[in-house]
Amino acid sequence: GAGVSQTPSNKVTEKGKYVELRCDPISGHTALYWYRQSLGQGPEFLIYFQGTGAADDSGLPNDRFFAVRPEGSVSTLKIQRTERGDSAVYLCASSSKGRDNSGANVLTFGAGSRLTVL
Amino acid sequence: RKEVEQDPGPFNVPEGATVAFNCTYSNSASQSFFWYRQDCRKEPKLLMSVYSSGNEDGRFTAQLNRASQYISLLIRDSKLSDSATYLCVVNTGRRALTFGSGTRLQVQP
Numbered sequence: 001g002a003g004v005s006q007t008p009s010n011k012v013t014e015k016g017k018y019v020e021l022r023c024d025p026i027s028g029h030t031a032l033y034w035y036r037q038s039l040g041q042g043p044e045f046l047i048y049f050q051g052t053g054a055a056d057d058s059g060l061p062n063d064r065f066f067a068v069r070p071e072g073s074v075s076t077l078k079i080q081r082t083e084r085g086d087s088a089v090y091l092c093a094s095s096s097k098g099r100d101n102s103g104a105n106v107l108t109f110g111a112g113s114r115l116t117v118l
Numbered sequence: 119r120k121e122v123e124q125d126p127g128p129f130n131v132p133e134g135a136t137v138a139f140n141c142t143y144s145n146s147a148s149q150s151f152f153w154y155r156q157d158c159r160k161e162p163k164l165l166m167s168v169y170s171s172g173n174e175d176g177r178f179t180a181q182l183n184r185a186s187q188y189i190s191l192l193i194r195d196s197k198l199s200d201s202a203t204y205l206c207v208v209n210t211g212r213r214a215l216t217f218g219s220g221t222r223l224q225v226q227p
Contacts, residue, residue: 033214040126042205042217043162056214091161106152107215109161
């Protein structure tokens, strides 16, 4: 697609429930990132995929959080036994292997999935 | 200590003013630097990369000081549409970018 697509845009759930958030990156982008943003804070890194594999999952807060990208395109972030502290906007971003003039990767973000845990 | 630190603001400035934001980073091995802009309840969008020699894009100028480990963003002739949160972003050596908490700018008529 033309941009990074995330669904659902809003999700309200109850404490203890299971949640899945989906990200469809820009076509052809090999790198995919999940970030989490709480009110008044910057995006906090969760996990990074290069192709199908998780190249860096050091940002996942605990084992309730898991993400997959089975075919190297769409990714799903899965949260088990949700807690009120999981409430945040979950942002997905993708980037191509191409780099800007500085040699760095540039991220394009989706609009985010706003998760509210009651 | 946070890897990337910014003054949260808000910076309230009149239209036409010049405003500058600074950001400091802790990892001296950091390689690449950016400013992203985030409008209220929207996703972050790349504003500009920051090059070692400094760079300008219209009314926006970014500077990097590696010795002091800080990055700056200067906005000249502020417009109402510049009101947003400006996120300092650094590649700290991990594979993903590290974001600061952002500096909020409010340009007033």
